[in-house]
Amino acid sequence: MDFRIAATAMAITLGACASTPPNSADPGSIADPYEGFNRQMFAFNNGVDKYAIAPAATVYKTVTPEFARDRVGDFLRNLRSPVIFVNDVLQAEPSRAADTFVRFTINTTVGLAGLWDAADHFGVERHSEDFGQTLAVWGVDSGPYLVMPIMGPTTPRDLFGAGVDRVFDPLTWTEFDGDPDLDDKIAMGRGILTGLNTRVVLDDQIQQLNAQPEPYVALRRIYSSQRQAEIRNGRPEDESELYEDLPDFDEFEE
Numbered sequence: 254m255d256f257r258i259a260a261t262a263m264a265i266t267l268g269a270c271a272s273t274p275p276n277s278a279d280p281g282s283i284a285d286p287y288e289g290f291n292r293q294m295f296a297f298n299n300g301v302d303k304y305a306i307a308p309a310a311t312v313y314k315t316v317t318p319e320f321a322r323d324r325v326g327d328f329l330r331n332l333r334s335p336v337i338f339v340n341d342v343l344q345a346e347p348s349r350a351a352d353t354f355v356r357f358t359i360n361t362t363v364g365l366a367g368l369w370d371a372a373d374h375f376g377v378e379r380h381s382e383d384f385g386q387t388l389a390v391w392g393v394d395s396g397p398y399l400v401m402p403i404m405g406p407t408t409p410r411d412l413f414g415a416g417v418d419r420v421f422d423p424l425t426w427t428e429f430d431g432d433p434d435l436d437d438k439i440a441m442g443r444g445i446l447t448g449l450n451t452r453v454v455l456d457d458q459i460q461q462l463n464a465q466p467e468p469y470v471a472l473r474r475i476y477s478s479q480r481q482a483e484i485r486n487g488r489p490e491d492e493s494e495l496y497e498d499l500p501d502f503d504e505f506e507e
Contacts, residue, residue, distance in 0.1 A: 294402055324369070331360045332367065398473055406473065
């Protein structure tokens, strides 16, 4: 948690100092005045993935059947429902808020605490919202592109939004009698499972990204395009086909 607070503070400082505008000729571009720093963080993250995360994900995939990984994924997505619901409300999206509430209710009950996405079988489609998107809907500028250690691509707006989402998450405030550290252990376990499960799912796409002539530039464009699409609650028409087969890095938000 201390790291997130420090990172958020640094991001806000960087955003306040940034003055380089995005390339107006490219509507999908994003200002990158700290490219030198970002490239170093990109290389660092690639090294961590190569020597730590990817091997751990391989072991996880080997010892965990696909059926179990799917249950883990459904369970973790269901845990995010309260955060998504709050952001739906803050964005004045009553229909999407109702869908989130219904999905959470169905999956928590019929879906056995979210282990199965039962709501999907009832035709209630899932979506994701976060406070970074909410700030964008409110008209807050994203600020410059940033690559943070472990967290990966973000902006000051999205980094701050991630911190606020943790405040919205009921599990952040959950206390357990007899073991005051249990909430921290649960949060750590949740983060590790999210990372491993998502890394397994996105293995092919990440390899595809790393095979690009300039992976750093490709990731920057994917992130910018994807975030704009998410803010609009649907992919923008002009670049949707270019990136539809590339990884959904929003899965790493936990």
